[in-house]
Amino acid sequence: MSDLPPPPPGTAPAPNRSDADADADVYDGAEEHRFPCDQCGSDFRYDPAAGKLVCDHCGNARDYDGTDLPEIREMDYEAALRAGLDAAEYEETRVTACPGCGAQVEFSSDIHATECPFCATPVVTDTGTHRHIKPKGVLPFQIDERAAQKAMTDWLGRLWFAPNGLQEYARKGRKLDGIYVPYWTYDAQTRSTYRGQRGTVYYVNRTVTRNGKTETVREQKIRWTNVSGRVSRFFDDVLVLASRSLPKKYTDRLAPWNLTMLDPYAPEFLAGFRAEGYGIDVEEGFDEARGIMDDQIRRDIRADIGGDRQRISHVSTDVSDITFKHILLPVWMAAYKYKGKSYRFVVNGQTGRVQGERPWSAIKIAIAVVLALALAGAGAYLYTFYQ
Numbered sequence: 001m002s003d004l005p006p007p008p009p010g011t012a013p014a015p016n017r018s019d020a021d022a023d024a025d026v027y028d029g030a031e032e033h034r035f036p037c038d039q040c041g042s043d044f045r046y047d048p049a050a051g052k053l054v055c056d057h058c059g060n061a062r063d064y065d066g067t068d069l070p071e072i073r074e075m076d077y078e079a080a081l082r083a084g085l086d087a088a089e090y091e092e093t094r095v096t097a098c099p100g101c102g103a104q105v106e107f108s109s110d111i112h113a114t115e116c117p118f119c120a121t122p123v124v125t126d127t128g129t130h131r132h133i134k135p136k137g138v139l140p141f142q143i144d145e146r147a148a149q150k151a152m153t154d155w156l157g158r159l160w161f162a163p164n165g166l167q168e169y170a171r172k173g174r175k176l177d178g179i180y181v182p183y184w185t186y187d188a189q190t191r192s193t194y195r196g197q198r199g200t201v202y203y204v205n206r207t208v209t210r211n212g213k214t215e216t217v218r219e220q221k222i223r224w225t226n227v228s229g230r231v232s233r234f235f236d237d238v239l240v241l242a243s244r245s246l247p248k249k250y251t252d253r254l255a256p257w258n259l260t261m262l263d264p265y266a267p268e269f270l271a272g273f274r275a276e277g278y279g280i281d282v283e284e285g286f287d288e289a290r291g292i293m294d295d296q297i298r299r300d301i302r303a304d305i306g307g308d309r310q311r312i313s314h315v316s317t318d319v320s321d322i323t324f325k326h327i328l329l330p331v332w333m334a335a336y337k338y339k340g341k342s343y344r345f346v347v348n349g350q351t352g353r354v355q356g357e358r359p360w361s362a363i364k365i366a367i368a369v370v371l372a373l374a375l376a377g378a379g380a381y382l383y384t385f386y387q
Helices: 019-026 077-083 145-157 164-171 248-254 282-305 362-385
Strands: 045-047 052-054 061-063 090-097 104-106 113-115 122-124 129-133 177-210 213-241 309-338 341-348 354-356
Touching (some): 077 309, 145 309, 145 341, 177 282, 213 282, 248 341, 282 309
Antiparallel strands (some): 045 052, 052 061, 090 104, 090 129, 177 213, 177 309, 309 341, 341 354
């Protein structure tokens, strides 16, 4: 029996082999997404615009367009839960767990101390590994750091009550971190039967007496009719965040993503960027995806019922042909510590859309309140004066 530890939750154990084989090729160190320049030894980074690996130190470039990679394919969800996936579907990467937010972030081996890009907590790197399902697709960055920086400072500039100090701090060109954030996508065929009621609005005239006067009023009523039926829908690429490190209310608002531009995954695409390991496994991710599907199915049912109003009393849904894949989406990220408080901002690396924790300036709010009261008082005075 091997003394190796079991795989983390959400992954399947490696197939049965001899201890020697396992020691030789499965747990023989983690894969690092680093590609040294063959001229100067510095790290290459992937430039999506050029489709090349480029060295910022010496200017060397190496073609890499990923055209020899296999097509992106879905994986069978039920089969993955029953028997696990083939060992080839997994990889190990060197990661560090942030003590502040718990993010599993990949760092190169030459970095020993840094800040967590998710929460700005100081991090001392270690040699921990994360064994996870390999991504099937990656959406390369479409905007560079300079464009992301401008988008973020413009967004901050539109926040009226943001502290001036924080805005100035952001404008000083604080470096953004390019992070590939993990997501799951799910496909499924659904067939639903339902029972409910269709409401038809109609009006009746009614005579009422008010203050000694008789008048006719028009009153709205609804006539309800029992209905039942069936709806079906194929869901394609229901997107679920697989990270616990970022608030969903921000990452969800980074949408939409154009997933038709996904490239088949290759480590070279990650050169020069960091990648976060997923913290939500494929089964937990599907629970969220199912909630998204159920909401859409209820909208489909309301459209099928028709009428002016709809009531849904029962829904039974059969879900089949479930497939999934792990993908990486590009996010530029900044985490600022300002007056003891952390602020996080995220920029969609494809579209430049910005979201973040809105900072508030107590001084600006107080000034605005005083001005509002002064204007209200002046308005009341003028109104009284001219009466």
